Amino acid sequence: MSFVLAIDQGTTSSRAMVFRGDISIAAVAQQEFPQHFPASGWVEHEPEDIWTSTVMMCREALEKAGLKAKDIAAIGITNQRETTVVWDRATGQAVHRAIVWQDRRTADICAKLKADGHEPAISAKTGLIIDPYFSGTKVAWILDHVPGARERAERGELLFGTVDCYLLWRLTGGRVHATDATNASRTLLFNIHTGAWDDDLVRLLRVPRSMLPEVKDSSARFGESIADLFGGPIAISGIAGDQQAATIGQACFEPGMMKSTYGTGCFALLNTGTTPVASKNKLLTTIAYQLGGQRTYALEGSIFVAGSAVQWLRDGLGIIKHAAETGPLADKSDSMQSVYLVPAFVGMGAPYWNPRVRGALFGLTRNTGPAELAHATLESVCYQTFDLWAAMRTDWPEANAANTVLRVDGGMTASDWTMQRLADLLNAPVDRPMIQETTALGAAYLAGLDAGVYPEPAKFADNWRLEHRFRPAMSQATRERKLAGWACAVKGVLASDEGE
Numbered sequence: 254m255s256f257v258l259a260i261d262q263g264t265t266s267s268r269a270m271v272f273r274g275d276i277s278i279a280a281v282a283q284q285e286f287p288q289h290f291p292a293s294g295w296v297e298h299e300p301e302d303i304w305t306s307t308v309m310m311c312r313e314a315l316e317k318a319g320l321k322a323k324d325i326a327a328i329g330i331t332n333q334r335e336t337t338v339v340w341d342r343a344t345g346q347a348v349h350r351a352i353v354w355q356d357r358r359t360a361d362i363c364a365k366l367k368a369d370g371h372e373p374a375i376s377a378k379t380g381l382i383i384d385p386y387f388s389g390t391k392v393a394w395i396l397d398h399v400p401g402a403r404e405r406a407e408r409g410e411l412l413f414g415t416v417d418c419y420l421l422w423r424l425t426g427g428r429v430h431a432t433d434a435t436n437a438s439r440t441l442l443f444n445i446h447t448g449a450w451d452d453d454l455v456r457l458l459r460v461p462r463s464m465l466p467e468v469k470d471s472s473a474r475f476g477e478s479i480a481d482l483f484g485g486p487i488a489i490s491g492i493a494g495d496q497q498a499a500t501i502g503q504a505c506f507e508p509g510m511m512k513s514t515y516g517t518g519c520f521a522l523l524n525t526g527t528t529p530v531a532s533k534n535k536l537l538t539t540i541a542y543q544l545g546g547q548r549t550y551a552l553e554g555s556i557f558v559a560g561s562a563v564q565w566l567r568d569g570l571g572i573i574k575h576a577a578e579t580g581p582l583a584d585k586s587d588s589m590q591s592v593y594l595v596p597a598f599v600g601m602g603a604p605y606w607n608p609r610v611r612g613a614l615f616g617l618t619r620n621t622g623p624a625e626l627a628h629a630t631l632e633s634v635c636y637q638t639f640d641l642w643a644a645m646r647t648d649w650p651e652a653n654a655a656n657t658v659l660r661v662d663g664g665m666t667a668s669d670w671t672m673q674r675l676a677d678l679l680n681a682p683v684d685r686p687m688i689q690e691t692t693a694l695g696a697a698y699l700a701g702l703d704a705g706v707y708p709e710p711a712k713f714a715d716n717w718r719l720e721h722r723f724r725p726a727m728s729q730a731t732r733e734r735k736l737a738g739w740a741c742a743v744k745g746v747l748a749s750d751e752g753e
């Protein structure tokens with residue numbers, strides 16, 4: 254019984270991983286599922302696809318590991334955050350496709366809430382800004398656009414959940430409607446200071462209270478999977494949003510510890526301890542995890558384009574065939590050129606939060622070619638991280654004293670070139686761990702902690718192993734010159750919005 258099954262339900266794929274008692278990996282299974290783009294700026298998932306791909310991957314992972322349900326001590330769930338599902342309590346049928354975190358359809362609702370002056374109060378309670386990114390306005394949209402949904406919700410017939418909550422409902426055969434504090438903290442409906450749904454926000458966003466799940470610790474006994482799914486019941490004892498799970502998997506348990514995950518986008522979280530820190534730089538204040546009823550908070554910066562800029566080089570421009578070619582190509586770039594890419598393909602995230610601007614290249618010459626573009630693309634990810642890093646340091650000066658090291662994970666950290674440049678521009682060490690599967694590991698840890706397979710956080714943290722430390726090696730003058738060039742490029746992009 255010393256195995257733990259982690260479910261990592263992401264934006265583009267569902268994964269299941271089996272971890273052993275010594276946190277080594279016994280099996281991995283992964284399946285992509287369809288994305289739906291019914292209108293410009295809309296992104297949807299079929300809840301049934303989320304469910305079936307998840308269950309199939311769990312079964313495949315168990316089979317690959319040669320294990321049965323009775324061998325698994327617990328299941329941990331981690332998930333794409335904010336994505337919103339509304340379903341019928343009696344039948345389990347979703348009333349609409351899931352509205353994905355990237356979906357911008359509620360921009361008008363958000364603009365109205367801002368114009369009516371609600372942002373300061375909402376931010377004070379939720380730690381978030383008003384943006385279509387978060388779940389609250391997505392729920393309201395479904396209730397207002399699916400015929401009869403609002404009346405049914407008011408009669409208590411419909412339930413809301415983020416993806417963890419929806420999976421928990423299905424795994425338990427419709428017996429448990431619950432989520433954890435990290436997922437609740439991304440809804441715009443949850444008061445991160447009291448740890449409860451907020452009646453004023455629930456009224457303001459017109460979401461019936463009866464739709465909302467119970468909110469529990471991230472490591473807790475949520476329920477049991479029904480026996481016929483995996484050949485026997487399995488306890489479900491851990492839940493966290495994927496970026497929070499990566500923070501746990503990276504063992505960032507101490508205030509001042511920070512992780513950054515580089516996948517399609519990039520999400521950086523800085524542990525600020527048990528007191529929430531309000532940002533003056535449009536970073537989010539979020540719950541990093543809740544253990545034993547105690548909430549630990551983080552400052553979060555979200556960048557929408559990181560690895561997807563590398564995909565643009567490959568699929569859009571066709572100047573590389575594989576992502577891994579970018580580093581060697583960047584190495585060959587002309588050192589006399591200063592080319593900047595601001596990859597605002599879908600607007601800019603933290604700390605700018607401008608959904609209207611679009612990307613730009615600066616500093617092109619007749620000699621600019623694929624090498625310079627690869628260089629500028631990889632560097633853009635580092636500059637964007639620098640902006641978050643700098644914002645975090647002004648929001649929470651203790652971060653300076655903590656001598657923060659950045660722990661990194663995600664597909665793009667395979668690029669040594671990028672990680673070295675990141676260390677150079679941050680002027681701080683960048684640590685890449687041995688276990689790159691930090692998100693799934695975080696979910697497994699939460700479940701295994703409750704089930705008694707894994708030790709308390711401090712002991713778990715001792716198991717974190719460094720694969721490589723990238724040390725800053727750039728001169729201060731060069732760093733300052735490059736950062737000033739980036740600041741000008743960002744200013745140019747933001748000015749394009751003012752000019753319209």
Ligand SMILES: Nc1ncnc2c1ncn2[C@@H]1O[C@H](COP(=O)(O)OP(=O)(O)O)[C@@H](O)[C@H]1O
Pocket residue numbers: 263265515516517518559560561562563564576577578579580663664665666667668
């Ligand atoms: N060696 C590399 N150099 C640069 N980028 C890379 C490299 N390997 C992978 N990537 C980028 O990392 C991203 C994949 O990371 P992953 O963590 O799997 O993302 P996600 O979970 O968001 O799908 C892709 O966008 C890819 O372009």
Ligand SMILES: O=P(O)(O)OC[C@H](O)CO
Pocket residue numbers: 262263264265332333334335354494495496516517518
């Ligand atoms: O599924 P990912 O890895 O793209 O993560 C999505 C984030 O949780 C969105 O906030």
